[in-house]
Amino acid sequence: MNANTTLRLPKIIGHRAAGAYAPENTVAALKTANNLKAKWIEFDVMLTQDHIPIVFHDDTLARTTNGTGLVAHTQYQDLCSLDAGSWFSPKFVDEKIPTLVDYLRLASDYHLGINLEIKPSLGKEIETAEKVVERLHQHWPMQDGSLLISSFSIPALQRVRELDKRVPLGLLLEKLDAVDWQTITHQLSCYSLNIHHTLLTTEIIKAIKCKVDYLLAFTVNDKDRAFTLFEMGVDSIFSDHPDLLLHCPMHAPYH
Ligand code: G3P
Numbered sequence: 001m002n003a004n005t006t007l008r009l010p011k012i013i014g015h016r017a018a019g020a021y022a023p024e025n026t027v028a029a030l031k032t033a034n035n036l037k038a039k040w041i042e043f044d045v046m047l048t049q050d051h052i053p054i055v056f057h058d059d060t061l062a063r064t065t066n067g068t069g070l071v072a073h074t075q076y077q078d079l080c081s082l083d084a085g086s087w088f089s090p091k092f093v094d095e096k097i098p099t100l101v102d103y104l105r106l107a108s109d110y111h112l113g114i115n116l117e118i119k120p121s122l123g124k125e126i127e128t129a130e131k132v133v134e135r136l137h138q139h140w141p142m143q144d145g146s147l148l149i150s151s152f153s154i155p156a157l158q159r160v161r162e163l164d165k166r167v168p169l170g171l172l173l174e175k176l177d178a179v180d181w182q183t184i185t186h187q188l189s190c191y192s193l194n195i196h197h198t199l200l201t202t203e204i205i206k207a208i209k210c211k212v213d214y215l216l217a218f219t220v221n222d223k224d225r226a227f228t229l230f231e232m233g234v235d236s237i238f239s240d241h242p243d244l245l246l247h248c249p250m251h252a253p254y255h
C-alpha cells in the first residue's frame with residue numbers, strides 16, 4: 001500500500017515541535033521537545049523570497065515575529081534579524097527563524113524523527129517541494145524510518161514523489177470532501193492520512209484504514225481526547241504538548 005513500510009511512528013508527535021511550551025517552529029521548541037522526551041516532532045517549511053527553506057507556519061510574519069509582510073516577499077537576510085520569540089514570552093527574545101537545515105542538524109543530533117510539513121506559499125508548491133527534497137537528501141538519512149513528509153498541497157506531494165520514489169508521504173486533510181483522498185493516497189503511495197481530529201468518527205476511521213496504513217490526527221491537546229482517538233483506531237496524534245501522555249502508565253512510545 002505504501003512506498004516504505006519501515007517507518008516507526010510514535011503515538012505522539014510534537015506539533016510545531018512543542019508549540020505549547022516554546023515559540024512554535026523555533027530552535028527553542030525543538031530543544032524543549034527533546035527535553036520532554038519526544039520521539040518525533042512536526043514542523044512547517046516554506047521558502048523565503050530568495051528560495052531558502054525555513055521553518056515557519058504562517059504566510060505572513062506578523063503573528064510570530066516582530067516583522068511584517070509576506071515571507072515569500074522577504075529575503076532570508078532580512079528574516080535573520082527578526083525576533084521570533086517575544087510574541088510567545090519575553091524570555092524567548094533571542095529566538096530566530098530557523099532554516100530547514102538548522103532543524104535537520106539539530107533533530108539529527110537529538111535522534112528525533114521528523115514529520116516535515118511542506119507549507120508552500122501560493123504558487124511555490126513545486127519549488128518548495130524541490131528545495132525540501134534537495135536539503136533532505138543532503139542532510140537526512142532517508143532510509144532509516146525517521147522521516148514522514150506531509151502537505152495539504154497535492155502538487156507539492158506529487159513533486160516529492162517524482163523526486164523520491166520511496167520517501168514516506170502523508171496527505172493532510174482539513175475537510176474530508178476537500179479532495180479525492182482515496183485516489184490521491186493510492187496514486188502517491190501515501191503512508192498516512194493526517195486529518196483534523198474533529199472530523200473523525202468510527203465509520204470514517206474504518207474507511208480510511210482500508211486505504212492507508214496509518215491515520216494521524218491533529219491537533220490534540222487533551223489527554224482524554226487522545227485516548228478516545230486511540231481507542232477509535234487513530235494511530236498517532238499531533239500535540240502542542242509532546243509530553244501529553246508521558247506519565248500515562250498504558251502509554252507505549254511506539255506502536
Ligand atoms: O501536520 C499537522 C498540522 O500541523 C497541520 O496543520 O496548520 O498546524 O500546520 P497546521
Ligand code: MG
Pocket residue numbers: 016042043044117
Ligand atoms: Mg503543521
